Amino acid sequence: MTKLLEVMDLKTHFHTGSGVVPSVDGVSFDIKKGEKIAIVGESGSGKSVTSLSIMGLVGSPGRIEDGKLAFEGKDLTKLSKKEMRKLRGNEIAMIFQEPLTSLNPLFTVGNQISESIKLHQKVTSKVAKQKSIEMLEKVGIPRPDKIFSSYPHSLSGGMRQRVMIAMALSCNPKLLIADEPTTALDVTIQAQILELMKDLNEELETSILLITHDLGVVAEMVDTVMVMYAGQIVEHTDVYTLFREPKHPYTKGLMDSTPKVHMLDEELVSIEGTVPNPLSMPKGCRFHPRCQFAMDKCVSEQPELMELNDNHKVRCWLHEEKEVNLHDLVKS
């Protein structure tokens, strides 16, 4: 698979009245063509700011301080506002958690999809309408010609999210960024939307960057996972390896505290403590105040994201000399 997007040492900080918030602090990864990749992590860990940085949508007081963003080799940070706008929607599309805030209440659904098609492709209104209805049908909207002329508020949450997906996909983007696309939806509707995204990925080979805090959704959907904690990637590997043998204590904690719906006797072990205040990040490893394995070194020195092998990266001192198994470590 060829690299579609490369993110290298991205730093996006917010300059607030009370200090600098290092929301994204040296994040690197790439997305290949047709790949489905997830970012998971707690609230405030920097998932959304990472995706907004890629889209060129970070507003004041935030700023990309450093790093490179390359899309098919083009440096995104060097593009003009106009070029960036052209890229958004055409090559990279994004859907958000709350579809109502991203749809204009004053225009019909059809108007918004066809406008977005016309903005990016030189087609007549008639063709745009035809294409819109086709897209609505593709995302499983019943009676698409009727929905075409409805206003967003008359649709249910699930329908709105489908409309957003139809709009996002209407220009055949190469990358779809979905920021918690199902968090506001009911579970039966969530299952429909996830299924839809999987189908589209297979059919159109659209790469997907999925942002979520739900490990269940991750396990169902993606090929590769990045776990973020306090603005940094702490673990990065394929989904099977991650669930079989998490190497970062935070990842393990997250798994142990996720309800196991498919087992009768489940045990919920929680991670004690709370997410650090971004204005005063802990020294050393940012997870050390909550880590059951913390050592002296963890308090004073920050670990780098180390490569265990070419498929598995982890930011933790435990594996410095040799790879250890956390399941065994807990037992002993």
Place this chain on the structure above:
Amino acid sequence: MTSLNHKETPYLLEVRNLKKHFDLSEGWFSRKKVLLKAVDGIDLHVKHGETLGIVGESGCGKSTTGNLIMRLLDATEGEILFEGTDLTKIKGEELRKKRENIQMIFQDPFSSLNPRMRVFDIIAEPLVTHGAAKGKQLKEQVFDLMDAVGLDRSYSKRYPHEFSGGQRQRIGIARAIALKPKLIICDEPVSALDVSIQSQILNLMAKLQKEFDLTFIFIAHGLPAVKYISDRIAVMYLGKIVELTTKEKLFQKPMHPYTEGLVAAIPIPDPTLRNPDGKIIVKGDIPSPTNPPSGCRFHTRCAYADETCKKETPIFEEKEEGHFVACHYPLNNGKGIIAEKPVLAERR
């Protein structure tokens, strides 16, 4: 005790044919009455010391049910027997006395605490209002409660905004258990929290249940949170309970097609179990509660529906011991996500 309002029941709480219809008709002269049947004839009981989970998708009537039991809303019809006393029939001092035994914990720990009160006073308030303690004794009790929910005593002089969501939920819980209530209604107490914090609160609630001999009604959107803490689970759909049984049976052998779909819709946190054959996906959208489908309300989305389902409302009845279902054709296929013989559980 007025015998008129008292009925024999072996349960701590028994709800019979409970209804709440909201009148949405506009203006005094509107010809057509528009009723939103938020809760439309439900029956359930809660045994002393257990946790009854109530799940269902948004708008199905879970909070309304909780608020009716709490008597924050007046019922349109039905009985709410708490220790045998029908709460819908009593008022004033008698109601106030009974209500001391029922407390509530809400979803949003941000808005349910008074921002101008210190943690100490928030937790102390119910004790003070009901004259349960004062002076040195009050102080001791509040500190004991803070210990019980895992809040550092040094936090007692702080205000709610200085705390994280999880800590605020701990304050809410300390306040709710202050008067040693017999029943606590928890309306989505963990939905607004991060996963790692959710498990802290769930574990805390399980611990307090043992310690203080509490009985819970635990309301949630999805099955995962409810499954961990509940003994029995009621599944609601558009104002009705469609299935009610023990959590084991519900996950191993759901009998209602909606439950089957709800269980199948839960993403399983194990990639090796992805894409099972013939995965059931409930199609379509949740219909509007102002205009629910005829007959069985689930028929517009049910894969097993036929003509009978469109016309006749199925009765909520006990099909097997302790297993209540409202369906003309209850399932018997054992298509839960936990096999009766624990195949999945053996994997690890």
